[in-house]
Amino acid sequence: MAAVCFMITLVLYILAAVSFFSYSLRRSEALSKVSLGVTVGGFASHTIALVMRMVGPSSSAPPSFSDALSFLSWMIILVFLVVEFRHRIHVLGSFMVPLALVSLVSAAALPETVPTLQPVLKTLWFHVTLSMLGTVGFTVAFVAGVMYLIQDRLLKSKQFNVLYSKLPALDFLDHLNQQSIVLGFPLLTLGIVTGAISADFSRGSYVSWNPEQTWALVTWVFYFVVLLGRLTVGWRAKRAAYLTVIGFAGVILTLVGVALKGSSSLS
Amino acid sequence: MHLIVVGLSHKTAPVEIREQLAVPESRLGEALTRLCSYPGIKEGILLSTCNRVEVYSVVDDVDTGCGRIQEFLADTHLSLSSEQLTPHLYWHTGDRAIAHLFRVAASLDSMIIGESQILGQLKDAFEVALAHKTTGVIMNKVVKKAISVAKRVRTETKISEMAVSVSYAAVELAKKIFSNLHEKTVLLIGAGEMAKLAARHLLAHGVGHVRITTRTPQHAVDLAAKFGGTAVPFDQFKDDMASADIVLVSTGASHYLVGAEDVHRAVTERMNRPMFLIDISVPRNIDPAVRHVDNAFLFDIDDLKQRVEQNRAERMREAEKAERMVLEEVTTLLDWMKSLEVTPTIVALRNRVDDIKRAEVEKVLGRLGHLSHQDRELVEGLAASIVNKLIHRTMVTLKTEVNSSNGPAFVEAARRFFHLDRPSPFSRESRDDAEQPRGLDEPPEEFQSEEPAQKPSMRKQAR
Structure with a gap:
């Protein structure tokens, strides 16, 4: 049943991504409603799939990396829907739904090849949840950054095309970027701390410098500097957008690090 | 009975003629009364604006x-x-006159396509005509339809959404940089007409503060008082730029007043908060090199004009949709007008009562099978004579009122009393599936539902 819901979700997200993509290229506003409807449908079946995972027969199993990616995808859509219903910026879907889809496809492709995290303590659940929430923050910041750079480019080059008319105001994107990092950063910090605690319990050392941990720390330091720069010396607007786009590479590399991690090493 | 329009507009007459012909609102009523005093003119409405x-x-x-x-x-x-x-x-009659009115109301014939003023002007003209009782059934229906067509065009197309003036385009661009113009500050350097207009638009869209600088200090003080803003000494405006989110320049200076360095310094001082600069002056007053400064967005008069042109083109595309809607609506209105012609109404009335008569006679004769042929003819004759006597006055009135100004009202009344716009429940075709034909004493339910929709028009007529 959970698997069926998962497949339905996947199909609906693919449809929503295609629909949102064509929405961003076409003058008509009509597609926004269709796209949004399909996304909400996908989100509903995704929620059912996740609830079943939590309470179903496999609920005692520790969270796998695949679960984490599925949760990440669900959170991205949730954040999108919240922003969409508050600010009515449909074009956000053209960027966020494809990202959620990539995350979900990875979740579907990976389960057998990646070993589940070793159940050390309940802290593992906290570690996974918090890290993923932090990742969601940085994903939204990344999307806001990309949208900012596109709109900045369009305004500078005076290309008043369809995308220009659909993208929101620059300061809104900058604000979204800032809020996402401000929320994402403390969550990632807690995620790393709980991860280190689990590692200490199972291995006796906080850090083992495997690719995942290395990239996580590099990412953490990077975003720390970005946040500090914004608050102190005015790294906002275009520079902030560039930095968050670059920083997102660190997030991806960390996730790849987790995926590539051999069964021998622990989180 | 014909609907015609005679007039002139910005497309056919220069402003010298239009301004002479324009009728001020105060004299509109008198003019309408005079119009309807001409023989042969039944109803009239006068639309007088600066463009037509x-x-x-x-x-x-x-x-x-x-x-x-x-x-x-x-x-x-x-x-x-x-x-x-x-x-x-120019003059149009019949369907072309209706189409013309619909196009005018929907702002498809305006100088700036999609502007919204014309609809208000048409409503006002209609109000005056109603007050002076110079409109009747046809005009009331046609004008009301025109107003509803205009509203439909406005809601179903994007014809009036985009800025088509330079000063308004500035506001549109500002909204792509600042999502909320409240709490934003605009600095006005120089006071060209277009800049003042743009500043007024920005204020109307919520800009919080205006700072003004001009070469003549007193002029700046006067303008500041007018806009509710603050005057800034001209030699200090560069230091003041950092506090402005929007800078609007239009002076007569023949050189660059604002250089890339100045803007760069202002943006740095603003901690990289974006700045929106508009240069409406010709020759330009802001160095085009400002384009290379991050987080500063400079638009000159040509950029704004380009935006306006694009929006115009977009409006044209929407106007095509609107034209199709107008055609559709003209067809529905024509159907209604056709129904007001007397001859078809008389024919329909005759057919309707004959249907009723036949149905009732057949019903009775079916039960009186023992009657002789002669008796049957007698019964049929009785029915026919009752029916004919009943509708005789109606027929005569319709024929005599054809040419009076109340003619259409009588036709409309007859059509509604006898339900001529609905298929007869007694006609042969529909009888086969109708089990129990309804008599006139049991009006179909739709009859009631039609009433409220029609009432307002009757009331307005009575006024």
Whole structure:
């Protein structure tokens, strides 16, 4: 049943991504409603799939990396829907739904090849949840950054095309970027701390410098500097957008690090 | 009974003619009364704006009516002779007159397509005509339809959404940089007309503060008082730029007043908060090199004009959709108008009562099978004579009122009393599936539902 819901979700997200993509290229506003409807449908079946995972027969199993990616995808859509219903910026879907889809496809492709995290303590659940929430923050910041750079480019080059008319105001994107990092950063910090605690319990050392941990720390330091720069010396607007786009590479590399991690090493 | 429009607009007449012919609102009522005093003119409405003067009228005969309205227009302004006026006039009748009114109301014929003023002007003209009782059934229906068509066009197309003036385009661009203009500050350097207009638009869209600087200090103080802003000394405006989110420049200076360095410094001081600079001056007053400064967005007059052109093109595309809607609506209105012609109404009435008569006679004769052939004819004759006597006065009234101004009202009334716009429940075709034919004493349910929709028009007529 959970698997069926998962497949339905996947199909609906693919449809929503295609629909949102064509929405961003076409003058008509009509597609926004269709796209949004399909996304909400996908989100509903995704929620059912996740609830079943939590309470179903496999609920005692520790969270796998695949679960984490599925949760990440669900959170991205949730954040999108919240922003969409508050600010009515449909074009956000053209960027966020494809990202959620990539995350979900990875979740579907990976389960057998990646070993589940070793159940050390309940802290593992906290570690996974918090890290993923932090990742969601940085994903939204990344999307806001990309949208900012596109709109900045369009305004500078005076290309008043369809995308220009659909993208929101620059300061809104900058604000979204800032809020996402401000929320994402403390969550990632807690995620790393709980991860280190689990590692200490199972291995006796906080850090083992495997690719995942290395990239996580590099990412953490990077975003720390970005946040500090914004608050102190005015790294906002275009520079902030560039930095968050670059920083997102660190997030991806960390996730790849987790995926590539051999069964021998622990989180 | 014909609907005609005679008039002139920005497309056919220069402003010198239009301004002479324009009727001020205070004299509109008097003019309308005069219009309807011409023989052969049944109903009239006068639409007078700065871009058009048009008379919509219901007349007995197209040619004489047209002549009378031309006479009326020439009489409106004594210094204008018929010969001067005629070359600028256009006239349409029937469906083309209706289509013209719909296009005017929907702002498809306006100088700036999609502007919204014209609809208000049409409503006002209609109000005046109603107050002076110069409209009747046809005009009321046609104008109300025109107003509803205009509303439909506005909601179903994007014809009036985009900025088509330079000063408004500035506001549109500002909204792509700042999502909320409240709490934003605009700095006005110099005070060209277009800059003032743009500043006014920005204020209307919520900009919080205005700071003004001009070469003549007193001028800045005066303007500041007018806009509710603050005057800034001209030699200090560069230091003041960092506090401005929007900088609007239009001076007569022949050199760059604002250089890339100045803007760079302002942006740095603003901790990289974006800045929106608009240069409406020709020659330009802001160094184009500002384009290379991050987080500063400079637009000159050509950029704004380009935006306006694009929006115009977009409006044209929307206008095509609107034209199709107008055609559709004209067809529905024409159907209604056709129903108001007397002859088809009389034929329909005759058929309707014959249907009723036949149905009732057949029902009775079915039960009186023992009657002789002669008796049957007697029964049929009785029914026929009752029916004929009953509708006789109606028929006569319809025929005699054809040419009176109340003619259409009588036709409309007859159609509604006898339900002529609905298929007969007694006709042979529908009887086969109808189990129990309904008599006139049990009105179909739709009858009630039709009433409220029609009431307002009747009430307004009575006023």
